[in-house]
Amino acid sequence: MNGKPGNLEVVLEKKARFVDPAKCTGCGTCLDVCPIRYQVQLPDDKARARAAYAKATDELVVTGIIARHRDERGNLLPILLDINRHFNWLPRPALEQVSDELKMPLAEILRVASFYNAFSLVPRGKYIINVCLGTGCFVKGSPRLLEALERALHIKHGQTTEDMLFTLEVVRCIGCCALAPAMRVGEDTFGRLTPAMIPRILKSYAESYGRDEAEEEAAG
């Protein structure tokens, strides 16, 4: 290194490697073997402060989920699935907690979370409606079923109603092809549907939700 401040000349001895885009086949081998990638680059404490959970008990739930899978190899997916099942989506603080505890960059986790259809990065409603668009249901008219649901709920698929009661999603086959067209609401499966049956089904869920709420209030 020579020169004076303001006009320095530096000779770099160790250079960073770059990928030559012209030659890269996108095979991902360099990504897999890079040792730095899986080291968490810890920022200072202030920047590390995690987003807050909606409820104080949530953190314990996530801690429990992580503890359950800690010794498994390749445990990211089972952990995210359990979190997703508990909250109905993947809240930011939970992902940050997973990142800290598994010592895995948040970006890596978000890459997995955004790849798989089962995960949602936005809050979803209490009941998730999955309209089957498998081939069996498709030829038996499930697109019309979906349209009827969109009209009844005043949302498009992928969206959630304002009261956070229903989220409308499409699924590529739930394996009920012989009873097409089919859909799933929460954990219940319905087969041999017609668009005319939609309002009654939605109403029964809205009512049972109303009952649950009333009971909770009475109990609480």
Next chain:
Amino acid sequence: MKLRTLEQLEDLKKKGLALTYPDKLKIMVGMATCGISAGADKVFEALQAKITELGVDAVLEKTGCIGFCQREPLVDVVYPKKVRLSYQAMTPEKAAALVEALKKGEVYPENLLCRIDQEDFLVEGQVRPYANPHPPDLGVEAPRYEDLPFFGKQVKIALRNCGFIHPERIEEYIARGGYQALHRALTGLTPEEVISEVKSSGLRGRGGAGFPTGLKWEFARKNDSDEKYVICNADEGDPGAFMDRGILEGDPHAVIEGMAIGAYAIGAQEGYIYCRAEYPLAIHRLKIAIKQAEDLGLLGDKIFGSNFSFKLMIREGAGAFVCGEETSLIASIEGKVGEPRPRPPFPAQSGLWGKPTVINNVKTWSHIAPIIMRGAEWYSGFGTDKAPGTTVFALVGKVNNTGLVEIPLGMTLREMIFDIGGGIAGGRQFKAVQTGGPSGGCIPEEFLDTPVDYESLGALGSIMGSGGMIVMDERDCMVNVAKYFIDFTKDESCGKCTPCREGTLRLGEMLEAVTEGKASEEDLDKLVKMSELIKKTSLCGLGQTAPNPVLSTIRYFRDEYLAHVRDHKCPAKVCKPLISFHIIEDLCTGCQLCRLKCPAEAVEGAKKEPHRIIQEKCIKCGTCYEGCKFDAVVVD
């Protein structure tokens, strides 16, 4: 208790037989996902309530799916040492009436599907008649199980126990010869002998590609490694297919036993079942089954006192179709993004965590135990020379009898659709049959006499695939079907390689233009050219086969494409931009049904006077067309 000897297994078998065939009345309800969605849970509750109310001395059980989904909910009544009767399309009311009849000692005559006089104990090669020596006269008319074309033409090997045992009870699986094959393999055969038996049976991968299973095992066996793995691919992503779900929900131990034998053969100590999260019941039943097998020492350390130990784990998918591709599936188990990688190296060389791995489909695994028990020669007696054995299809779409069917390979498509399937529903005209899911193609009527096997279907531009068989009739638009599949692969493309990611997007846009009547004849050639390009240049099976639905529909239904681009008409009257609904005044009685049902308020007209559709408001949902009792609504 841990099972160590054959005697202990036989003892448990006796217990299992007593459970499966009790000395009193037994009522069974088919409670797989399909049955439950058809209302089997309500039927079960009604039966339970009535049995308690009347104090009937009977056992009430849940079983898996016997395959005849069309007729669900199915209820079976087993009269000890007499006969088993199958009832179809049951309702809670009829279920109550059934119990009342039983209380009176009568045979309930309604909704009878068939009578079963004997059961096939396939693994042991025995037939177990209910009554000895002669089937009793019931005083009611019921066809025999074997005489129904739906069942009679099937050969059930993978589905041997589905609908006959309680899937959550390992004793009942053992009662029908379960875990005998594992015992034989571990105590009497070397790993090489197991492989050679599977090899000479000619079993080929039932996931669709048809690679010889024994050969795959041999590769993995020969690769020296301290760790090896077996994986069961239960990521049944093909839309319109539910064979794997049927097996896992109806007979999970068949898969577990097959995997244990496979692990012994290649020298693996651990295994994974990768099941899609959309099948909660299958995962639930698998967990129970694994726990039971562990408790009996059929999984775990030193199975049957041998030196072979095997641990089995379940991994849930997270809704990515591409994870059905083996290298993606392995990446997903490793906790990574499910993207494929180029082969070689094949998983048998370097698979899970870089170790030799054998990955087979649910159906393939469930064939293993019978092959070991009955021998390669017996197995290869079914099917054709090049493709021995049987395979399971999910027969769905516009056929009368939808359901899960297992056929010897080489049966013609016509036999499957018109004999087993009972022809096209509603007396309409057959148009095409689609096999192989999004990787397959549509086969027209003139090729209905083609035998079902890997090579014959491949020659038609389709593939055998994992077993989805969707029948389409004259009301299905083939352009729309091609667009549907491309939409699917476009959504499910992982995005790693450009031909698949961009190509399916462009194909989708071009097909969209065709269905809107905005394309020209030259565009059809462009579609073909681009499809060929995607096939040649994509990284994995998803992209390499994604254009098949487009190519096969253009090949066999070119006139339908031409009608869209030349005349701007959709012959099947499906593509919304090309159709309109009208009411024929002379036929309309003014009953008001369509006006009340129309979600867009696009029908006008006074009571008892002909109605009219306001085209500007019409959203073309078809409600009026399907609701009209006088056929006064027409589509142009």
